[in-house]
Amino acid sequence: MTAATEQPVSPVPSGSAQRRVPTRRNAELLLLLLAMVLVTVFSAAVEEGLTGGVSPDFWVPPLLLTLVFLVAHIAVRILTPYADPAILPCVALLNGIGVSFLRRLDLGRQPAAQRANYSSFAGDGFHQFTWTIIAIVVAIVALVIIRDHRTLSRYAYTLGFAGIVLVLIPAVLPGRFSEINGAKLWIRVGGFQIQPGEFAKLLLLSFFAYYLVRKREVLSLASKRILGIDFPRARDLGPVLVVWGLSLMVLVVEKDLGTSLMYFGMFVATLYVATERVSWLIIGLLLFFGGTFLANVLGATVGGPFANFHQRVEIWLNPFDPKLVNTTGYQLVQSLLGLGTGGLFGSGPGVGNPSKVPFVKNDFIFAGIGEEIGLFGLTALLLVYLVFVERGLRTAIAVRDSFGKLLAGGLAFTFALQVFVMVGGVTKLIPLTGQTTPFMSAGGSSLMANWLLAAMILRISDSARRPVVEAPAAAAPKLSGLATEVVRP
Amino acid sequence: MPQELVLTVARIGFLVLLWIFVFTVVGVIRRDLFAGARSRIVAAPRGLGSTAVGAGATRGKRGRAAHQLVVTAGSLAGTRITLAEQPITIGRAEDSTLVITDDYASARHARLVPRGGQWLLEDLGSTNGTYLDRSKVNGPTPVPLGVPIRIGRTALELRP
Numbered sequence: 001m002t003a004a005t006e007q008p009v010s011p012v013p014s015g016s017a018q019r020r021v022p023t024r025r026n027a028e029l030l031l032l033l034l035a036m037v038l039v040t041v042f043s044a045a046v047e048e049g050l051t052g053g054v055s056p057d058f059w060v061p062p063l064l065l066t067l068v069f070l071v072a073h074i075a076v077r078i079l080t081p082y083a084d085p086a087i088l089p090c091v092a093l094l095n096g097i098g099v100s101f102l103r104r105l106d107l108g109r110q111p112a113a114q115r116a117n118y119s120s121f122a123g124d125g126f127h128q129f130t131w132t133i134i135a136i137v138v139a140i141v142a143l144v145i146i147r148d149h150r151t152l153s154r155y156a157y158t159l160g161f162a163g164i165v166l167v168l169i170p171a172v173l174p175g176r177f178s179e180i181n182g183a184k185l186w187i188r189v190g191g192f193q194i195q196p197g198e199f200a201k202l203l204l205l206s207f208f209a210y211y212l213v214r215k216r217e218v219l220s221l222a223s224k225r226i227l228g229i230d231f232p233r234a235r236d237l238g239p240v241l242v243v244w245g246l247s248l249m250v251l252v253v254e255k256d257l258g259t260s261l262m263y264f265g266m267f268v269a270t271l272y273v274a275t276e277r278v279s280w281l282i283i284g285l286l287l288f289f290g291g292t293f294l295a296n297v298l299g300a301t302v303g304g305p306f307a308n309f310h311q312r313v314e315i316w317l318n319p320f321d322p323k324l325v326n327t328t329g330y331q332l333v334q335s336l337l338g339l340g341t342g343g344l345f346g347s348g349p350g351v352g353n354p355s356k357v358p359f360v361k362n363d364f365i366f367a368g369i370g371e372e373i374g375l376f377g378l379t380a381l382l383l384v385y386l387v388f389v390e391r392g393l394r395t396a397i398a399v400r401d402s403f404g405k406l407l408a409g410g411l412a413f414t415f416a417l418q419v420f421v422m423v424g425g426v427t428k429l430i431p432l433t434g435q436t437t438p439f440m441s442a443g444g445s446s447l448m449a450n451w452l453l454a455a456m457i458l459r460i461s462d463s464a465r466r467p468v469v470e471a472p473a474a475a476a477p478k479l480s481g482l483a484t485e486v487v488r489p
Numbered sequence: 490m491p492q493e494l495v496l497t498v499a500r501i502g503f504l505v506l507l508w509i510f511v512f513t514v515v516g517v518i519r520r521d522l523f524a525g526a527r528s529r530i531v532a533a534p535r536g537l538g539s540t541a542v543g544a545g546a547t548r549g550k551r552g553r554a555a556h557q558l559v560v561t562a563g564s565l566a567g568t569r570i571t572l573a574e575q576p577i578t579i580g581r582a583e584d585s586t587l588v589i590t591d592d593y594a595s596a597r598h599a600r601l602v603p604r605g606g607q608w609l610l611e612d613l614g615s616t617n618g619t620y621l622d623r624s625k626v627n628g629p630t631p632v633p634l635g636v637p638i639r640i641g642r643t644a645l646e647l648r649p
Contacts, residue, residue, distance in 0.1 A: 045499035348500035
């Protein structure tokens with residue numbers, strides 16, 4: 001008790017001026033401008049490739065994009081001044097290239113004579129640009145409302161409940177309101193359609209992070225040690241089995257492997273981060289592979305709700321099968337042929353034939369771009385994705401509270417998993433699924449959800465890098481309501 | 490021919506620019522890209538006795554000032570706090586600067602206070618005590634750079 005009787009030290013400001021912690025916003029601005037130069041060069045190259053010359057107003061769409069991203073940059077300066085400088089430029093580059101590529105597809109659909117006069121304010125490209133504006137506004141509003149990511153943990157159960165409702169709505173809606181191209185993932189009202197699952201990911205993750213911070217002590221208890229790995233007690237498997245069941249239900253009812261893999265992978269990864277036990281990864285992978293294998297076998301024998309999944313597996317195993325190549329396998333075959341035609345350095349922006357691939361503007365945008373920029377360019381784009389994910393994981397390591405750690409780690413992992421599932425599907429590494437390529441695919445729901453994800457990482461990153469300024473807690477702690485502590489023998 | 494030439498330049502130029510962007514981004518984040526790995530190497534061989542603390546203290550006095558507080562062991566390992574001129578409180582209470590979830594830590598366990606270019610470590614009457622390297626902290630004690638502060642299962646140290 002000697003410490004308590006000592007005179008407490010009062011903070012005395014030292015003579016030296018307070019060291020300013022670099023916010024690195026200027027580095028961000030520089031990177032952002034570089035990214036926008038890239039988008040402009042891409043647009044110019046596209047026009048050159050498609051029309052044989054650059055029209056006098058080719059710079060209009062890239063300039064508009066630059067202005068929008070500069071607004072986002074200013075918002076970051078004001079709202080999250082200490083956030084990581086690499087996040088926004090990476091997102092802006094991917095989003096900008098996506099919009100420019102959609103415009104390239106619009107131009108490609110026009111008759112050759114009219115391409116040079118095609119309006120800057122028309123087609124999917126402009127549509128996606130408007131969605132970009134809306135997504136950025138939503139992200140800024142989210143940053144204004146959520147001043148501290150820890151407030152999310154206060155509404156964890158509400159968010160989790162909302163997430164489950166969003167997942168289930170398309171499943172219970174009749175097919176004519178929810179089904180597009182065989183996947184029941186949508187809510188369609190009038191001419192308007194949204195994909196609630198994209199937002200559900202974020203809500204469920206907030207809940208998982210909160211739940212696992214509370215439960216991780218129990219879940220990391222080990223009972224048996226097999227082959228050098230600690231396995232958890234059987235009764236602690238409950239939560240992981242519940243999520244497994246839920247994601248299999250998504251697979252069967254909503255007929256989408258990608259979304260199902262997303263939810264389950266997300267949960268297992270956060271569980272692993274929370275407990276540091278490799279056994280959860282093994283259990284998770286076994287459960288998932290077992291589940292998909294079973295679904296495939298059932299699809300081949302029973303059919304019904306599993307038939308769609310079985311068909312996808314067939315295409316994946318044998319896309320060039322004469323029975324499939326011109327029917328269901330056509331899309332994947334065209335994607336592979338396109339990537340092959342592109343080769344190492346690509347055919348050049350605007351020179352390839354991406355429109356040969358059905359759905360190139362959303363599901364297969366990576367194949368379309370790949371034909372024109374080649375393996376060299378695709379690798380660079382994948383590295384940009386990788387940098388984004390790495391910044392998310394770095395944020396998770398640096399942030400000071402457990403909830404923030406799990407949330408940032410989970411968000412970064414989910415993002416990486418989505419890129420993997422999509423690129424893996426397009427390149428025939430895994431069976432194709434109906435996920436979107438983050439920030440690039442045409443579609444408002446996906447773009448908005450991913451900008452929200454980026455905003456959450458910016459918010460957590462800001463609190464991780466911000467220097468500590470709050471005053472110390474002055475009063476002695478109240479004994480009631482304090483957590484029990486172990487007295488060291 | 491000039492058309493083809495322009496196309497080739499546009500195509501290669503775009504790819505080169507794309508890679509320049511990737512390398513610039515990596516250049517910007519390079520500083521803390523490997524920060525975690527380096528800190529582990531520095532932290533590993535440290536097992537200083539009480540004499541080494543004295544040596545460290547003299548080095549801290551004439552050497553550089555501390556700018557970061559890094560958690561090197563425990564559930565928060567890898568966390569770093571950039572130090573300003575404000576005191577840092579450590580404990581399980583939610584309003585601590587560093588909230589540690591450690592069964593052996595008290596709600597308000599210890600605090601670090603800057604004075605005269607040095608950081609003083611002070612125990613706030615914790616149940617299990619605060620240790621500077623191996624010795625228990627009884628009064629405000631100056632903390633040299635790189636010497637572990639131990640609270641329960643958590644270890645922290647000051648870094649330049």
